[in-house]
Amino acid sequence: MIGRGGDPLPPRVRRHSKSPPQTPVSPTTIINSNSGDAPRASLGSKRARLADLETPKRMEHLQKLEELKRHLVELEKQYEKGKPLVNLVDNMVKLGSLYRAGTPLQSNGYNPPPPLLRERLEFNHKVQEQRLLAEERKDWDRLSPNHNQLQAKVEQLYRLFVIN
Numbered sequence: 001m002i003g004r005g006g007d008p009l010p011p012r013v014r015r016h017s018k019s020p021p022q023t024p025v026s027p028t029t030i031i032n033s034n035s036g037d038a039p040r041a042s043l044g045s046k047r048a049r050l051a052d053l054e055t056p057k058r059m060e061h062l063q064k065l066e067e068l069k070r071h072l073v074e075l076e077k078q079y080e081k082g083k084p085l086v087n088l089v090d091n092m093v094k095l096g097s098l099y100r101a102g103t104p105l106q107s108n109g110y111n112p113p114p115p116l117l118r119e120r121l122e123f124n125h126k127v128q129e130q131r132l133l134a135e136e137r138k139d140w141d142r143l144s145p146n147h148n149q150l151q152a153k154v155e156q157l158y159r160l161f162v163i164n
Helices: 011-018 027-035 040-099 103-107 114-143 147-163
Strands: none
16 A cells, blocks of 8 residues: 555554654553652552452453353253254154155256155155054063963962962
8 A cells, every 4th residue: 555655654654663663561561650759659559459440340250251151051951941842843854854855856857756756655654654563563572471471370379379
């Protein structure tokens, strides 16, 4: 960027570039330069005053931090409450995309024929029925008594009864 008079630097930079370089200033330097020939006690009091000014801000920041932590805990609780609903909706979306298997293909310009969709749906129903039947069979086998075992137990009880 070229400034007035053909100078490549903007006016603000030109002014600073002509001034002598400055040394970095720390808070201690400011306090020491302001104190002049004042006794050491005033230096300590100024430092204490500076610390007193920082304390309210520090307390304010700590309060904000605690408030944000509480808010985070509340949000986590809300998330835990809503998590099953989110999972349910996610599963419903997955099932919807499964039963509308042609939809992504339709966006590409390909429309599968209805018999293909019908075959997919029938296949999915058969698989579901087989799973349900297998679960029911397991439950039935678990709950139904084995007649041979029952007969053996009856005979054992009868022998115990006769012995006594």
